[in-house]
Amino acid sequence: MRIVAVTACPTGIAHTYMAADKLINAAKQFKVAIKVETQGAMGVENRLSRQDIDAAELVILAADIRIEQPERFEGKPCLQVSISEALNQTEQLLLSTMNGRTPQ
Amino acid sequence: MTDFQLSFICPLPNGLHARPATELSRRCQAFECDISLLNHRSGERVDAKSMLALVGSDTLHGDSCVMSFAGPQAESACQRIGQFVEQELADSDAPLDKLSSTALELPPSLTRLQPQYHRGTTVAKGLGEGRVCFSHSRQLEVFVCPADTQEWARWQRSWRKLELDLREKLDNSSQVASEQAQILDAQLAMLLDPGLQAEIEQRLSTQSLGEALVDYYQQQRQQLERSSSAYLRERVLDIEDLCWQLLCIAYPEQSQSSTLTLSEPSVLVAQHLTPSEFIALDKTKLRGLVLVDVGPTSHTAILARAFDIPCISLDKLEGVALQSGEMVQLLADYGVLIYQASKAVRQFYRRARKLQQAEQLRQKQQIDSLAGNLCLEVAANVASDKEVKPAIGKQADGVGLFRSELVFMERDCAPTELEQVAIYSNALKVAKGKPVIFRTLDAGGDKPIDYLPLPEETNPFLGYRAVRIYPQYRELFETQLRALLRAALHGNARIMIPMVNSLEELRWVKQLRCQVEQELLDEQIEFAHDVPLGIMLEVPSCAFILDALCAEADFFSIGSNDMTQYLLAVDRDNPHVAGLYQTMVPAFINLLQTLSSTCQRHQRWLGLCGEIAANPRYLPLFVGAGLTELSMSAGAIMPIKATLASLDVSDCQMLFTQACQCATQAELEALLSEWHNTQAQRGLMDEGCVFDDADFTSKEDAIHALVGNLVVEQRCEQAVALEQDVWAREMVFSTGLGNGFAIPHTKSEHIASSTISIAKLAKPIDWQDDGPAIEMIILLTLNKQDSDRHMQIFSKLARKLVHEEFRQQLLAAPSASEILDILYTELGEVLEPA
Known part of the structure; x- marks a missing residue:
């Protein structure tokens, strides 16, 4: 399974990056390929390319603010969650996606 | 007529x-x-x-x-x-301390605890805790009594006794309480005022002394209370105080009940408090003052500040719910008196005290560290011997400029040699071995002296003044030289000649000095033989003959005020060109460079005694130029010394070299601005911001302590504003990570230098969310304009905190320095030394 994700929090100092690392960790655990773009105080890092997005089966948008360039993900299956969900319930989040529940 | x-x-x-x-x-x-x-x-x-x-x-x-x-x-x-x-x-009149009358916002770590408090205005800053003690106002009227035949004698006895009392107190008032001495002096002047004496004596023909003083007080009060000036209205208390003291002396049997004794640490609440009542209070038990409608200029307010007693002023006491004997906390900085404090509010007070003590300790250490590593002497400019003792009390390393002309002014004839010996000796004695530089008479120009008939001049600054008049008034100058050489036996005296523009003038003075010394020898009068003789550098010509001057003068002090106007040909009293009067211009910097390098080559002492010396912005330039001393008004000495403590000499030298390359004033100012900005920057972490066994008791206490510590560490100037920013982020969603860690954070303009603060708690605290209790707090405060490099470190630290091993490592670290070591290791690739 291939997943791409975007993380973004209000101050962009801490939770954006914590959520990113948490997702990467959990994905490793479940042997899922993941690429996470962070939109924080340093701007957009590890930007998702067109190919990344096209190849992904699922997009996770973990954000408490409007993210940059949301139109990139039009037509893709998207899972929108809050930053704290991505941070505190990361494993459940990934499990539910892998169990084939159709995301909204 | x-x-x-x-x-x-x-x-x-x-x-x-x-x-x-x-x-x-x-x-x-x-x-x-x-x-x-x-x-x-x-x-x-x-x-x-x-x-x-x-x-x-x-x-x-x-x-x-x-x-x-x-x-x-x-x-x-x-x-x-x-x-x-x-x-x-x-x-x-000395300028008054300006205290802001606008109410300061209270820190959220206090308001969230919903304290009960009364709000007033700050009169004297500080913190105090004690039991409420009410002072009931005095009733002057109790002294009203019928007249007898003794009234005149009673009056004479009373005022003479009070005069003696005041003089005695004046003699005993120590230098730390110079404000007290000034107030006693003002009371003495009031007492000896012919107006007051006449008013009372006129009343004594029909009234008793008691009636006369009460009547006089009431009349003065009516007159002053009508005044449009708050300052004058506050003088009512001074007159009441004087009359009260006179009445107590005149009628000792009536005065018993008036003294207020404090039996335990107290916060005194008073409708009003006179200066003498304040002086009589036991300061070891007085923890705070709550007064009514008192401005920062009242004498009691001045005394409160002099004795470091926190004080606030309320609009009125009516409706103020306070019980005598109840425990209250005074937060005078915020103008707040807290009563019926909860446990959490008392903890806020204790935390505030701890932070205050930490800050005082830091300042003291800064000044102490300076004492051992002094890159500059900081001395005082004075105009009379009386100013020397208070200046030394304010940490002056000596007197860099004793303007002797005031000894000569306001008189009908010149002071005698012995009068001058007395004044100069007194200055040297109270300086206790510290150097005193006496500038010889700088009369003429804008400083006329009645008994010296100098001509009116169209351009007095370029005219007949200072050293230029000495040949004509040779006897006058000889007398001053004799007096200075004789007084020099009592301390570390130096003599400085003003307005010298040529070697000839210096030689003339030196020759005269030899002659004066020979006369003193002949007359068998004792004097000091080795008094250094120097020149005030204020005429630009000196810069071009400085090698020759260095060979014959012992020291130099730059008089930057006159030097500026001669160097730039700008009369600063002329409003049309006053805008051109700027000392810190490239021409002056290069002049400074010439003067300083020449003096260093000849190993000559070089000071600077103009107004610019007290400007902290230019301080690094003076350090970098290699001056030996700066001399300024006494009040500026402590802040300048504290700034000096933070300067690095080699940094300043580099700055000065760069400053010498600046072609325009704008370039110079831009260089200085950039330098000062860089100086404010510190490393993201240091041991002062890491606590391995923090005693925080709640989320409020923790944020109060950690933000307050950033002020102690000089990384933040506005604790309340920074706290507000931290709490604003906390309101979005809790920064508890759900694993015993909390990372409160903000990107704020109120942190001068971005910082990571870390506290491992002695006891876990509730972070006011659904998560478990917090064992470790990491406060991230990022300056809004800060570089991406710092942000990179913040983000890397945040990512690390997701990993269990990293958290366990931090929790297991036994000391602050090991916590820092872990961070340096883990963040090493992005963390450069500051």
């Missing part, structure tokens, strides 16, 4: 209150003629020889006044008083 008149506009910012009125009335008392003052605005015409009458004229800043002189000496009186009003009156 003809009337002479003198019109002027009152130049005093605080109006004609006791201190300047004392000066003016003393001058007027020296003349036989009648002198009155009419204030056109208030319509009051008063006797100018009476200080109290002058105060009563309600003369405010900008009021148009006219003084009339009638009778013998009227013409010379008018002329002399005119000179005083024009040249000195404005300076006869």
Whole structure:
């Protein structure tokens, strides 16, 4: 399974990056390929390319603010969650996606 | 006989209150003629020889006044008083401490605890905790009694006794309480005021002394309370105090009940408190003062600040719910008196005290560290021997400029040699071995002296003044030299000659000194043989013959005020060119470079004694230029010393080298701005911001302590504003990570230098969310304009915190330094040393 994700929090100092690392960790655990773009105080890092997005089966948008360039993900299956969900319930989040529940 | 008149506009910012009125009335008392003052605005015409009458004229800043002189000496009186009003009156009052009257916002870590408090205005800053003690106002009326045959004798006895008492207290008041001495001095002047004496004596023909003093007080109060100046209204308390003291002496049997004793640490709440009541209080038990409608300029307020007693002023006491004996906390910085404090509010107070103590300790260490590693001496500019002791009390390393002309001014004839010996010796004795640089008479130009008939000049600054008049008034200068050489036996004296522009002038002075020393030897009068003789560098020509001057003068001090106007050919008193009067321009920097390098080559001491010396912005340039000493007004010394403590000499030298390359003033200022900005930057972490066993008791306490510590560490100037930013982020969603860690954070303009603060808690605390108790807090405060490099470190740390092993490593670290080591190791690739 291939997943791409975007993380973004209000101050962009801490939770954006914590959520990113948490997702990467959990994905490793479940042997899922993941690429996470962070939109924080340093701007957009590890930007998702067109190919990344096209190849992904699922997009996770973990954000408490409007993210940059949301139109990139039009037509893709998207899972929108809050930053704290991505941070505190990361494993459940990934499990539910892998169990084939159709995301909204 | 003809009337002479003198019109002027009152130049005093605080109006004609006791201190300047004392000066003016003393001058007027020296003349036989009648002198009155009419204030056109208030319509009051008063006797100018009476200080109290002058105060009563309600003369405010900008009021148009006219003084009339009638009778013998009227013409010379008018002329002399005119000179005083024009040249000195404005300076006869010290500027008052300005305290902000706008209410400060309270820190969220306090308001969230919903404390009960009364809000007033700050009079004297500080914190205090104690039990409420009420002081009941005095009733002067209890002294009213029928007259007997002894009234005149009672009056004479009472005022003479009070005069003695005041003089005795004055002699005993130590240098730390110089404000107390000034207030006693003002009371003494009031007591000896002919206006007061006449008013009382006139009443004694029909009234008892008790009636007379109460009547007099009430009349003065009515007059002063009408005044438009808050400052003058506050003087009512001074008159009440004086009358009260006189009544207590006159009727000792009535005065028993008046003294207030404090039996335990107390916060005194008083409708009003007079200066003598304040002085009588036991300061070891007085933890705070709550007064009513007291401004920062009242004498009691000045005393409270002098004795470091926190004090606030409330609008009124009615409706203030306080029980005698209950415990209260005074947060005078915020103008707040807390009562019925909860456990959490008491903890806020204790935390505030701890932070205050930490900050005081830091300042003390800064100044102590300076003492061992002094890159510059910081000395005081004074105009009289009386200013030397308070200046030394304010950490002056000596006197860099003793302006001796005031010894010669305001007199009918020159002071005698012995008078001068006494004044100079006194200055040297109280300086206790620290150097005192006496500038010899700098008369002429803008400083006329009555008994020296110098010509009127169109351009006095370029005219007949200072060293240039010595040959004509040779005897006068010889007398001063003799007095200085004799006084020099009592301390570390240096003699400095003003306005020298050639080697010839220096040689002439040195030759005269040899001759004077020979005369003293012949007369078998003792004197100091080795007094250094130096030059005030204020004429630019000296810079071009400095090698020759260095060979023959012992030291130099740059008089930057005159040097600026001669260097740039700008008269700063001329409003059309005053804008061009700028000391810190490339020409001056390069001059400084020439003077300093030449003096260093000849190993000559070089100081600077102009106004620019006290400007902290330029301090690194003076350090970098390699000056030996800066001399300034005494009040500027402590802050300049604290700034000095933070400067690195080699950094300053580099800055000075760069400054010498600047071609324009704009380039120079830009260089300085950039340098100061960089100086404010510190490393993201240091041991001062890491706590391995923090005693925080709640989320509020933790944020109060960690943000407060950033102030102690000089990384933040506005704790309340930074706290607000931290709490604003906390409101979005809790920063608890759900694993015993919390990372409160903000990107704020109120943190000067971005910081990571870390606290491992002695006992876990609730973070006010659904998560478990918090064992470790990491506060991330990022400056809004800060670089991406710092942000990178913040983000890397945040990512690390997701990993269990990293968290366990931090929790297991036994000390602050090991916590820091872990961070340096883990963040190493992005963390460069500051």
